[in-house]
Amino acid sequence: MPKSTRPVSSRTLRRFAAGDPEAVREIYERYSKAVFTVTYSALRDRSLAEEAVQATFLQAWRASSRFDAERDPGPWLYAIARRAAVDVHRRERRHQSREAFDTDMAALPETFEQTWEAWQIRQAIDEMPPDQRDVIKTTYFLGLTQEETARKLGVALGTVKSRSHRAHQRLAAMLAHLDEATA
Amino acid sequence: MxxxxxxxxxxxxxxxxxELRHLQSCPSCRAEQTALDTTRRTLADxxxxxxxxxxxxxxxxxxxSGVPPGAGDSQPRRVARWAGLVAVAAAIVIAVGVVLVQRPPQPDWEVAMPGTDAAPGSTALVKGWNEKGGTRLLLNVTGLPDAPPGSVYELWLTRDAVHVSAGTFTSAGDVELWVGVSRRDYPRLWVTLEPVDEDESLSGINVMDTGY
Structure with a gap:
């Protein structure tokens, strides 16, 4: 059964900033899904998105001495991931339009605009207890009704409803928290 | 609540x-409406x-593993005394000149190629420059033992069952190779250990592989 993702300890962050390669795997396990959500949301190509994930963590490692271990690494990693996706996107554009010298390389598709929301939502999902996450994944990703979700997960309909309520409550709270942070 | x-x-x-009436009448919830709709859409993505x-x-x-931490850190250090500053400035002028002459442009792509069970301690970081007519490749290979006498390591770029050789090498370290195809068309990179003989078929001894 999948586990909810735990925050990276401050000790791990200090080890990462100090250049300990073992810390990278822990940070990868915590953030790789959200990083992939960003790169996949932007690029819409699985293999390119995975390449951008690799580039993200490699660039983070290269910049580790500048990382402030006292701060949440999430926004920092998000910025690197988005930049990595932009680089991959522009490289692919160069390949696709070698003769089109007037191509506007600065233009990014709309998919890049929503990546911060996608990052936040993915983070909230990763932090959910697995039973709540399973319910909303089945509902949204598979498009099942609550009755179908109950049958698929082998739980009572009331259980699906209560888990769904708690999961959405968590997401609504996340949105309120975002508003406070940006107010 | x-x-x-x-x-x-x-x-x-x-x-x-x-609830719908509340969402319409409450200013705070009305301000939240767009974010709620965006979240619902995003969850279905x-x-x-x-x-x-x-x-x-x-x-x-x-x-x-082949990249030192902070390798991208190029923050200048502060120098306190003017004499030291002059010496450092002179050194920087020389160093920048050397870098401008010697430093290759940033690669168009780079990918890690881990060792397989046949060479579990090995790995290579492969950098590629897309050039006219092919790809220049720079491999930084670590942990790979020297090829036994009478054999070489060979790098392949592969798409489905089509393999294109990028050349051979015999030991770890920096290896520069060239191949007349693009990684975009041949995405898998892998290295085999090949006997030096007239048989052009693959040995099947796969030592490093981007798909591993």
Whole structure:
């Protein structure tokens, strides 16, 4: 059964900033899904998105001495991931339009605009207890009704409803928290 | 608490008349409406639920093994005394000149190539420059023993069952190779151990592989 993702300890962050390669795997396990959500949301190509994930963590490692271990690494990693996706996107554009010298390389598709929301939502999902996450994944990703979700997960309909309520409550709270942070 | 309940039920898609009325009349909830709709749309996006393939974790760990931490850190250091400053400035002028002459441009792509069970301690970071008529490749190979006498390591770029050789080498370290195809068309990179003989078929001894 999948586990909810735990925050990276401050000790791990200090080890990462100090250049300990073992810390990278822990940070990868915590953030790789959200990083992939960003790169996949932007690029819409699985293999390119995975390449951008690799580039993200490699660039983070290269910049580790500048990382402030006292701060949440999430926004920092998000910025690197988005930049990595932009680089991959522009490289692919160069390949696709070698003769089109007037191509506007600065233009990014709309998919890049929503990546911060996608990052936040993915983070909230990763932090959910697995039973709540399973319910909303089945509902949204598979498009099942609550009755179908109950049958698929082998739980009572009331259980699906209560888990769904708690999961959405968590997401609504996340949105309120975002508003406070940006107010 | 009423805002919380209304937003939660709206997000879940089961808001009743009471909650909908509240969302319309409450200024705070009205301001939240766009974010709630965006969240509902985003949750239905497959990208939210997608995960990278499990082997990407190993590729990341392999790719950093050849790169010192903070390698991208080029923050200048502060020099306190003017005499030292002059000496440092002169050194920087020389160093920048050397870098401008010797430093290759940033690669168009780079990928880690971990060792297989045939060479478990080995890894290579492969950098590629897309050039006219092909790709220049720079491999930084670590942990790979020297090829036994009478054999060489050979790098291949592969698409489906089509393999294109990028050349051979015999020991770890920096290896520069050239291949007349693009990684975009031939995405898999792998290295085999090949006997030096007239048989051009692949040995099947796969020692490093981007798809491993």
């Amino acid at each position: 009423r805002c919380d309940r209304a937003r939660t039920r709206y997000l879940a898609g089961d808001a009743g008349d009471d 497959p990208a939210i639920w997608a995960e990278p393939a499990p082997h990407i974790a190993d590729l990341v760990v392999a790719s950093i």
